Amino acid sequence: MADASPAPFVDRRDWRAKVRDWAEDVNLVPDLGQNIGSLEWFRGLATCTALCACALALSPGFRPIPAAPEPLLGQKQYQEMRSQMTTPLALGADSGRHMAPTDMVSPLAETPERPQIELSAAIGDGDSFGRALSRAGVSSNDASQVMDLVGNDVKPGKLKAGTRLDIVLGRRPTRNVPRPLDHLAFRARLDLAMELNRVNGVLQVTRIPIKVDATPLRIQGVVGDSLYRSARAAGAPPKSIQSFLRVIAQQIPIEDIRSGDRYDIILDYRRAETGDVEVGDLLYAGLGRTRGKSLDMLKWTNGDRTEWFEASGVGQRRGVLSMPVSGHVSSSYGMRRHPILGYTRMHAGIDFAASYGSPIYAATDGIVEYAGRHGGHGNYVKLRHGGGIATGYAHMSRIAASVGQRVRRGQVIGYVGSTGLSTGPHLHYELYRNGVNINPNSVKFTTVAQLTGKALANFKARLAQLKSLRVGLHTSEPAKVAQAGGVVGATAKGK
Incomplete structure (x- = not known):
């Protein structure tokens, strides 16, 4: 029997040294963001997974700790607690108790009202x-x-x-x-x-x-780059300037107003002794032009009609036959082949091509004789203008007038459509004399109001009175005003 050999002696220091050398050669916690997919990366992933599993296994858990429940407050205790908080103030003190009762505070049976x-x-x-x-x-x-x-x-x-x-x-x-x-x-x-x-x-x-001074207000100035901006710089209200431009536009094109022209605006103006003012309508519109005829326009009531008259007593042109719609003539008066019926027949009016829904205007003053459906005309309105003259408006999409209504020139009476015998949106416009169709281009309504006698004398007296009003400050150097790009002018009141 052989003798057993003794176990080899292992020095612990050598073992620890080998482990340390192995740990230096093997990285157990590598950066998982680098060398993805390598053996070293998988080794680090295994280490991370093992550490997470250990953390989850050793976690203590989060079970609730049992305790006795709080007692519920009764209504009285709740109101008592609530009266000590800011909640009553936030809710408008609807608890009825603003503070707890003490020896210094006693509750009121009801809240007293203010005397007034x-x-x-x-x-x-x-x-x-x-x-x-x-x-x-x-x-x-x-x-x-x-x-x-x-x-x-x-x-x-x-x-x-x-x-x-x-x-x-x-x-x-x-x-x-x-x-x-x-x-x-x-x-x-x-x-x-x-x-x-x-x-x-x-x-x-x-x-x-309250005493009121009713002297009209006069505003004068020189036109710079723009009449509107010039008049605004002189203190004229925007509404008054717009009225002034509308009156002037009836006589000359607005674009004909040049830098250096002088404007003259007179407004109905009332000032109370308390300092309150009331600016009324435009009474007089004057324009002194460097080129062309100057304008003097006065608002005047002649009979039951108020309109603008020139200094000579000539009023506005009334009843001029105007375009009944904003568009162009697409078919004139006369014989033509009907686009729907397919045969030649009389076209007893003028067709105006316009977009659907465009407003249709009365060509001149008149009374609505018919408004409604009218055979091939579709939606149709007929106006009677006196002297046996009448106008008709056909194919409307919608009617904006009623029978018996009195309309003024330029008033909207309907909207363009394609009702009745129509191939598309347009206005069919007709003119009648004694009930018979005539060519709309053959008649022009032109009447001009003219003051005479005592009415003319009163008109000129009023015009002279307004033009005698003083203006507090105005410039006499138009060149400097034009260079400044505006108006140097002022407003004043007085006689």
Whole structure:
């Protein structure tokens, strides 16, 4: 039997050295962002997976810790707690308790009312006097009394938007009735303020007249780059400038107004002693031209018609036969082959090609004789103009006039369509004399108003009166004004 050989001796220091050398050669935690797919990368992935598995296995978990539930608050305890918080303030103190009762605080049986309420209201656009009072808390009975008291001075719906109403509502006997109106003050007109006060339980009205200077306002200046900008620089309101340009455009093209021309605008103007002003309509439009005839236009009422007259007393041209639609003539009056019926027959009017829905205008003043469906004409309107003359408008998509209605030249009476015997949207326009179709191009309506006698004398006197009004400041050096690109002018009032 052989002797057993002794086990080899292993020095621990040598073993640790070998392990250390192996660890230096083998990287167990490599950067997984590099060398993806290599043996070293898979070794690092295995190490990361093992560490994550160990972390999950050794996690303690998150089970809830049992505890006794909080007792629910009763209504009384809840209100007590809530009264100590800011919640009542945020909710408008609807808890009824603003603080807990103490020796210094005792609850009230009911909240006392204010002896009176002072407020200010205003009439809005499209609003009415009665609705404004109702919104302010005035009872319907008091509002009705107010309307009865001021009815002679304030017509329904005539108070301007923005009119302020100073209102005082008094004490009421019980909470079940509205507060009585104790005081109301407002500006009924530029020349009249009104106050209503309750005296011995009865509303009484006091009218306060206000002095008003009604001298017209005159604005003069020199045209620079633009008449509109020049007049605005001189203080003319935009609405007045637009009216001025419309009047001038009836006499000359606007583009003929040149730099250096002088404009003269006179407006209806009222100034109250309180400082309030009211700018009215354009009364006079003048244009001094460097080239061409100067213009003097005055607004004048002749009979029942108000219109613009030249300085010589010649008024506007009325009733001129105008284009009934914005378009071009596509078919004239006369014999033609009908595009639908296929045979030649009389075309008793003029066709104007226009886009669908374009407005159709009355060619001159008249009365609507017919409005509705009319055979091959489709939707059709016929106007009677007097003297046996009438006009017809056919193939409308929609009618905007009614039988018996009086229309003015240029008023919209319908819209272009393709109803009836029509191949596309257009207007078929006809002219009648004593009920018989005639060529629309054969008649022109031209009438001019002319003042004579006493009417002409009164007109010229008014024109001289307005042109004698003073202007506070104006330049006498048009060249400098034109260089400045605007107007050096000013507004003034006086005689």
